[in-house]
Amino acid sequence: MxxxxxxxxxxxxxxxxxxxxxxxxxxxxxxxxxxxxxxxxxxxxxxxxxxxxxxxxxxxxxxxxxxxxxxxxxxxxxxxxxxxxxxxxxxxxxxxxxxxxxxLCRPCPWEWTFFQGNCYFISNSQRNWHDSVTACQEVGAQLVIIKSDEEQNFLQLQSSRSNRLAWMGLSDLHEENTWQWVDGSPLSPSLRQYWNQGEPNNIGEEDCAEFNGNGWNDDRCSAAKFWICKKSAASCSKDEGWLLSSVSAPLTAHAA
Missing domain, CATH: 1.20.5 (Single alpha-helices involved in coiled-coils or other helix-helix interfaces)
Structure with a gap:
């Protein structure tokens, strides 16, 4: 197999x-x-x-x-x-x-300051004394006339705060050493204390008064300075007057 x-x-x-x-x-x-x-x-x-x-x-x-x-x-x-x-x-x-x-009843126009029944306005521009008188007249006011110690202190403080030499409505243009306000009233003896020491001295025909430092000074009326206007406040009710006077513009408001 x-x-x-x-x-x-x-x-x-x-x-x-x-x-x-x-x-x-x-x-x-x-x-x-x-x-x-x-x-x-x-x-x-x-x-x-x-x-x-x-x-x-x-x-x-x-x-x-x-x-x-x-x-x-x-x-x-x-x-x-x-x-x-x-x-x-x-x-x-x-x-x-x-x-x-x-x-609303405003005792003072806008940009004016209310104080003891009057309205005050200080400018931001400068003019000579005569033009300052005219500027106040154009708004129905006068270049400021001071009638009391309280008013003087108020205005002097405002002028000092703004650091401005400002004209007031006082001069001896009509008669040397006879100082009169723009309304023709004479300077009262009680206010003569506010002249700065040695003033007024009439150096260089200085016949117009200004706020200067802590008091008054006489200067040439042709010098350009700020100015302060004054006029009576409008008649308002007591409540309205106090309300609006509390919010009045500062004295150094904008000027025309």
């Missing part, structure tokens, strides 16, 4: 083994290994940029939503009507307030 033998695989030669290995390497790396590596790297790249993409997307959506809301609000007729109604109410209130202020 003859033994049947299965055919044996022939051993591969070196060349055949090399071809098989090369063939396997070409198949597996190309079809599996290389493509897996490439796909992995692509996926990792996408995941790495995901936060930035999400952030940009969120910002875009938020911006679009905000614009849509603003457009909707601007087109809302109800909001526009409410705003217009509020503006009309405010305008009416201001008109009524202005009318009420105009009806």
């Amino acid at each position: 003859s033994d049947s033998k299965e055919p044996r695989a022939q051993p591969l030669g070196l060349l055949e083994e090399e071809e098989l290995i090369t063939s396997g390497m070409n198949f597996f790396p190309r079809d599996f290994g290389f493509r897996q590596t490439r796909g992995y790297k692509s996926l990792a790249g996408c995941l790495g940029h995901a936060p930035m993409v999400l952030l940009l997307l969120s910002f875009t959506l938020f911006t679009g939503l905000l614009v849509a809301i603003l457009i909707q609000v601007s087109k809302n007729p109800s909001s526009q009507r409410q705003e217009q109604s509020m503006q009309e109410e405010i305008s009416q209130d201001l008109t009524q307030l202005k009318a009420a202020v105009e009806r």
